Amino acid sequence: MPFTSDLTDRTTHVDIVNNPDIQHFLSNCKYMIEPTGEEATQIASLFSGAPSCKHLLPNNIIAIDGGNYEASIDENLPFTRLGYVKVGNILIKRNSFTELGSERFIDPFKVAQITKNNAATVFAFPSSNMVYKGQTTVRDSFRLAMDGYLYKYRTNPADSKTSLRSTLFKLASYRSNIKQASAAAELILHKCPNPECNAEDIPVWDIAESQQCPTCHHTIYPSDCLRIWEEVDDNSSNQTALTRFTNVVEHLFAMHYIRMVVENSPNSFVDTLSNLCFFMDGPLAIFGNSAWVHASILKYLAELNKTMRAHGKSDILILGLCKSGAVYDYFKLIDTDLSENSIYCLTDKIRERYVNFNRTSSETTFGNETYYGQDFIYKTASGRLFVFNIPYPVATKSSTTNFELEKSKIENYANLGTYLSLLNDFECDLYESAVVPVALAKRHTAISLNPGSKVLDLLTKANLQK
Numbered sequence: 001m002p003f004t005s006d007l008t009d010r011t012t013h014v015d016i017v018n019n020p021d022i023q024h025f026l027s028n029c030k031y032m033i034e035p036t037g038e039e040a041t042q043i044a045s046l047f048s049g050a051p052s053c054k055h056l057l058p059n060n061i062i063a064i065d066g067g068n069y070e071a072s073i074d075e076n077l078p079f080t081r082l083g084y085v086k087v088g089n090i091l092i093k094r095n096s097f098t099e100l101g102s103e104r105f106i107d108p109f110k111v112a113q114i115t116k117n118n119a120a121t122v123f124a125f126p127s128s129n130m131v132y133k134g135q136t137t138v139r140d141s142f143r144l145a146m147d148g149y150l151y152k153y154r155t156n157p158a159d160s161k162t163s164l165r166s167t168l169f170k171l172a173s174y175r176s177n178i179k180q181a182s183a184a185a186e187l188i189l190h191k192c193p194n195p196e197c198n199a200e201d202i203p204v205w206d207i208a209e210s211q212q213c214p215t216c217h218h219t220i221y222p223s224d225c226l227r228i229w230e231e232v233d234d235n236s237s238n239q240t241a242l243t244r245f246t247n248v249v250e251h252l253f254a255m256h257y258i259r260m261v262v263e264n265s266p267n268s269f270v271d272t273l274s275n276l277c278f279f280m281d282g283p284l285a286i287f288g289n290s291a292w293v294h295a296s297i298l299k300y301l302a303e304l305n306k307t308m309r310a311h312g313k314s315d316i317l318i319l320g321l322c323k324s325g326a327v328y329d330y331f332k333l334i335d336t337d338l339s340e341n342s343i344y345c346l347t348d349k350i351r352e353r354y355v356n357f358n359r360t361s362s363e364t365t366f367g368n369e370t371y372y373g374q375d376f377i378y379k380t381a382s383g384r385l386f387v388f389n390i391p392y393p394v395a396t397k398s399s400t401t402n403f404e405l406e407k408s409k410i411e412n413y414a415n416l417g418t419y420l421s422l423l424n425d426f427e428c429d430l431y432e433s434a435v436v437p438v439a440l441a442k443r444h445t446a447i448s449l450n451p452g453s454k455v456l457d458l459l460t461k462a463n464l465q466k
């Protein structure tokens with residue numbers, strides 16, 4: 001019987017939790033419990049004073065936020081479903097206040113307009129019982145659609161090397177533990193997506209032409225390397241595949257903008273990048289079959305940061321804001337015990353003891369397979385609590401012991417003061433709004449970065465000409 005309201009739902013849930021069999025079941029489970037006074041005091045004592053900002057704050061902020069949805073195309077055809085992923089990329093100019101900023105009260109219509117423009121890029125995918133462009137299966141249709149989008153999304157429409165797909169080639173060139181490609185425009189697929197073919201380590205190139213598996217002659221695509229197709233099913237919801245794509249494409253966009261800046265001005269990119277910070281909605285991590293991308297991001301950033309440091313600049317700034325999750329839940333419970341203007345760099349020891357209960361193995365350190373950013377918990381001077389990720393201070397995690405040690409040292413994060421100043425700058429809006437780009441856009445000029453926008457010009461211009 002369907003529940004008639006939320007209230008019914010909640011009452012039923014309470015009944016179930018109070019059921020003696022469920023109580024017995026719970027007694028055998030380990031999960032997060034509200035910390036006792038002593039535990040809360042002990043955890044609070046691990047916080048230290050928030051560092052101040054040593055560098056100039058960047059004027060440009062690129063906020064990236066994706067979402068996805070799956071729905072039937074017609075209410076009479078509930079089994080025939082279409083999926084889509086929306087990614088909003090917004091450039092915020094901190095130094096130029098908008099009309100919104102000079103007003104005491106924010107005009108909801110202007111904010112709504114920003115939200116609408118925010119839906120800059122939409123990727124549609126065939127889901128259950130739907131095929132695309134003559135393909136015979138949903139899986140092959142999904143693969144074709146995805147590769148087409150990544151190839152067609154270009155910073156310069158006339159140059160295919162400015163595509164998101166070329167950025168994927170760039171990241172794949174940093175991949176280890178897999179047969180190395182011989183050239184930057186080549187990548188290696190770990191296996192053929194044709195279920196009847198066993199071919200492995202297949203090279204594909206960054207070219208416009210269709211490419212085939214040398215063994216079975218089935219069409220293969222460069223973006224098959226993300227292995228999202230493995231989650232696509234012909235006869236059920238493809239929500240998991242959509243969520244995985246959303247996650248990886250958000251971070252791919254960030255790396256794409258960085259690559260464009262570097263390749264467009266190889267001799268002066270340090271200036272542009274030092275005046276830019278990325279705000280991601282959620283942790284700096286890539287989950288599922290595409291998780292390998294996170295390690296390439298870490299290596300790419302480490303390589304660029306060497307040049308940044310050689311020019312006396314700070315490391316490239318990327319902040320992932322985590323407004324939900326186990327870490328947020330736990331620290332929210334001890335919020336009243338935490339001092340204002342204090343910060344904590346979460347160690348594996350504390351996380352394993354109090355926060356995360358679904359560990360895969362005690363052999364590995366947290367986030368080893370997925371994260372490229374470290375968790376920080378920050379309580380602002382006015383008492384608001386933020387959980388955020390910033391990139392790890394290491395280039396690889398090849399030594400687990402070294403990685404676990406280095407990521408937990410707060411002194412390794414030289415940029416921390418800059419991140420905190422940025423959070424302070426946007427504090428109220430970030431706290432009150434659920435959507436990061438909308439929050440950031442409330443008091444500053446916001447420009448939607450759709451494919452036609454001159455992103456490189458916008459990033460290098462000191463002030464926006466209206």
Ligand SMILES: [Zn+2]
Nearest residue numbers: 192197213216
């Ligand atoms: Zn094959």
